[in-house]
Each structure stands twice: as C-alpha cells, then as structure tokens.
Amino acid sequence: MIIVGIVGSFGAGMLVNKYLLENGGADSSDSQVSLDMDPFWKAYSILNEKFISTTASSTTPTDKEKVYGAIAGLASSYNDPYTSFFPPAEAEQFNEEVRGNFGGVGMEIGMKDKVLTVIAPLKGTPAERAGIKSGDIILKINDKFTAGMSVDDAIDLIRGPAGSTVTVTVKNGDSTKDIKIVRGTINIPTIETKLRSDGVFVISLYSFSANSPELFRGALREFVLSGSDKLILDLRNNPGGYLESAVDIASWFLPADKPIVIEDSGTKEPQKIDRSKGYNIFTDKLKMVILINGGSASAAEILAGALNEYGIAKLVGEKSFGKGSVQELVGITSDTSLKVTIARWLTPKGKSISHNGLEPDIKVVVSSEDTKKGVDVQMEKASEYLKNLN
Numbered sequence: 001m002i003i004v005g006i007v008g009s010f011g012a013g014m015l016v017n018k019y020l021l022e023n024g025g026a027d028s029s030d031s032q033v034s035l036d037m038d039p040f041w042k043a044y045s046i047l048n049e050k051f052i053s054t055t056a057s058s059t060t061p062t063d064k065e066k067v068y069g070a071i072a073g074l075a076s077s078y079n080d081p082y083t084s085f086f087p088p089a090e091a092e093q094f095n096e097e098v099r100g101n102f103g104g105v106g107m108e109i110g111m112k113d114k115v116l117t118v119i120a121p122l123k124g125t126p127a128e129r130a131g132i133k134s135g136d137i138i139l140k141i142n143d144k145f146t147a148g149m150s151v152d153d154a155i156d157l158i159r160g161p162a163g164s165t166v167t168v169t170v171k172n173g174d175s176t177k178d179i180k181i182v183r184g185t186i187n188i189p190t191i192e193t194k195l196r197s198d199g200v201f202v203i204s205l206y207s208f209s210a211n212s213p214e215l216f217r218g219a220l221r222e223f224v225l226s227g228s229d230k231l232i233l234d235l236r237n238n239p240g241g242y243l244e245s246a247v248d249i250a251s252w253f254l255p256a257d258k259p260i261v262i263e264d265s266g267t268k269e270p271q272k273i274d275r276s277k278g279y280n281i282f283t284d285k286l287k288m289v290i291l292i293n294g295g296s297a298s299a300a301e302i303l304a305g306a307l308n309e310y311g312i313a314k315l316v317g318e319k320s321f322g323k324g325s326v327q328e329l330v331g332i333t334s335d336t337s338l339k340v341t342i343a344r345w346l347t348p349k350g351k352s353i354s355h356n357g358l359e360p361d362i363k364v365v366v367s368s369e370d371t372k373k374g375v376d377v378q379m380e381k382a383s384e385y386l387k388n389l390n
Helices: 012-022 038-050 063-076 088-097 126-130 151-158 212-227 244-248 297-307 368-373 377-387
Strands: 084-086 101-104 108-114 115-121 137-141 165-172 175-182 185-187 191-195 202-205 230-234 259-264 270-273 287-292 314-317 327-335 335-344
Touching: 063 084, 063 335, 084 108, 084 151, 084 175, 088 335, 108 137, 108 151, 126 175, 137 151, 165 327, 191 212, 202 212, 230 377, 244 259, 244 270, 244 297, 259 297, 287 297, 297 314, 314 377
Parallel strands: 202 230, 230 287, 287 314
Antiparallel strands: 084 335, 101 185, 108 115, 115 137, 137 165, 165 175, 191 202, 259 270, 259 335, 327 335
C-alpha cells in the first residue's frame, strides 16, 4: 500500500528473529546481517538482571513488548518523521485512518523544520471549527510537550473516543494559545463544485481518497455542461492521500504516457515514473488555475506540480507544505506493521517536492483582515486572472 529494519543474527537479533518467525513476520534470510550487537545485548542483559518497578506506571515488559520496543527504536534511529513501527493497537488505528473513518479531531500533521506542524485541518471537522489553522506549530498536547515527539506519537495523543476533549497548545506567528477540541467521528471530505456568478467554475478537492477519481470525473462533467472554459481547482488545505488518485486526476489534462511524478529511491531501486492514462479531453482553450497554500501537501503537490510544469495551470496562493516522500506499509507480524519511507517525489522536471514545496506563479498572502472580513482574496485573484486571459 503506497500512502503517500533488520536486526542482526546474534543476541537480541536471535530473540527478535525467533519471535517474527513464530508469528509469520520474517524469514530466516532477514538475520543474515553482519552487525555488532554486543552493546545491545549487554543492555538487554543488564535490564533483565537489574530492573525493578518503582511506580504503578513502571512495569517489566513482556518478551513481545521487548521485541516491539527494539523494532520501534530501530525505526526511530533513521530520524525520519514518517518511518515508524506500529504495534497492534497503533496498527489498527492507522488502518482506520486509511479507510477514511476514525475518531479524532480531523487535522493532518507533519514535521516541518523538525517541528510538529499542522499541515491542514480537514474541512467540516472539529479541528477546523475550533480554529486550528494550517501552519500552526503544536507545542503541547494536553499536558505533554511535543519537543522530540514523533508524528505518530502525536497522533496517538490527539486521537480518542468521539465526545472526549483534547487540548492542543499551538503557536502561529507571535501568538500562542490553548485550543480545546471535542473529538468526533471523522469522515474525510472529498469534493465540492460551484459555478460562480462571473462564469468561473470551481472544483474544491479536499483529499485524495480511493473514490476521488470517480467524484472528480463527475465534477468535470458538471464543468463541461456549464459551458465555462475557466476552471479553478482549489487544493488549499488538501493534505494528500492516495498517489493513484492524483495520477488518475492528472490524466484528464495530459496526453497518454506523459510523466506525472517520479519516485526516486536513490541507489535502492531504479526510478519509477507514474504516467498519464491519457484521458485528456481538453483543448488549449481551457483556462485553468490551481489554488495552493501551506496546507497543500503530498498528492496535492504532485497534481499541482505536474499540471503547472506542463503549462496546463497557473499556481495561485502561497507556498505549499513540501511533503514529498513515499511511504510503504509493510506487515511485520499478523497484527503489527512498519511504515517506512521508500522514495521521494520529484516533479516531471525532476524538482524535489520535499526540499522546497511548490512556489505559486502568483503569490497572494491572506491577511488577518481578509479573514475577519470573510474575503477570499486568493480565489478572487485567481478568478480575475482567468477573466483577463484572451
């Protein structure tokens, strides 16, 4: 599943490999690695020999928990915020998120400059209603500071039963505030359409779910039947989703076999190129703008980057988030999994999305006054640009 470790053969490695073999998570070839495991095994022996519980919250882990801890530590040593091990409870939570229905507050979070940051609140969710904004730096979750905390650990703390409350301390600019959010059942929103009074048709795409291609096809039909030749695709605060959905949607605008995104695994694997399926139904008479901001990430950046580099659409708004890496979910045992970064996204011209994100052709910054007045200056600028085209 593309969503947007090995332990040695001695000491602890034997313990880990034995457990994985017994639980269907590895074969014997996984242990054939030359590593000096003596320091790890020494620590393991000292803990077994000397550790005693001193508080109610301090307990001696089971052998299974020791194995899980070893794998989690190995994953964290790669210092990648998107590579992590999921023991059974966390694995199930992640699967619920992928299915698109889960208990929580409805915001996508990630690491930016090694700081836990809100990529985007999802439309119509408790997080958006409570005032969470794209770019908010998360300082605390309830009473726990987030310094050194992984993305997945933060998600575990934010999530909880519908109706319960979580307090998130966020910083945006010079302002710091505590925001109380009542958790709910999150159904990830997908798409909305609108024909503006000025003749510009708007498709707002909020996520790249499994059914996004079908919904987008219907939205394009509405656009064609409207008689307009001016299209705004609004990808603001779209945190991404399925790569396949982004490729399918891009295919409506590009000839067959045109590269849409390059998956670069460095020296691990040859580059993989995802290409257009060639649905393209539009002539050069199409006038198109894509709206982006700091909450546009991952699959949203792939789609926007491809259509912009081929000259199909101008980018209007603010710089995108820059989440350009590929994660694969690998089963370790029947009820645990490892999410590992296997590649980085490159635009068709070879630009790394992770390094800088996407810069808009026309930069439009939203001010606090604009927000107070309820004026969407980015949408208005995009509409004005399209109406001025010949």
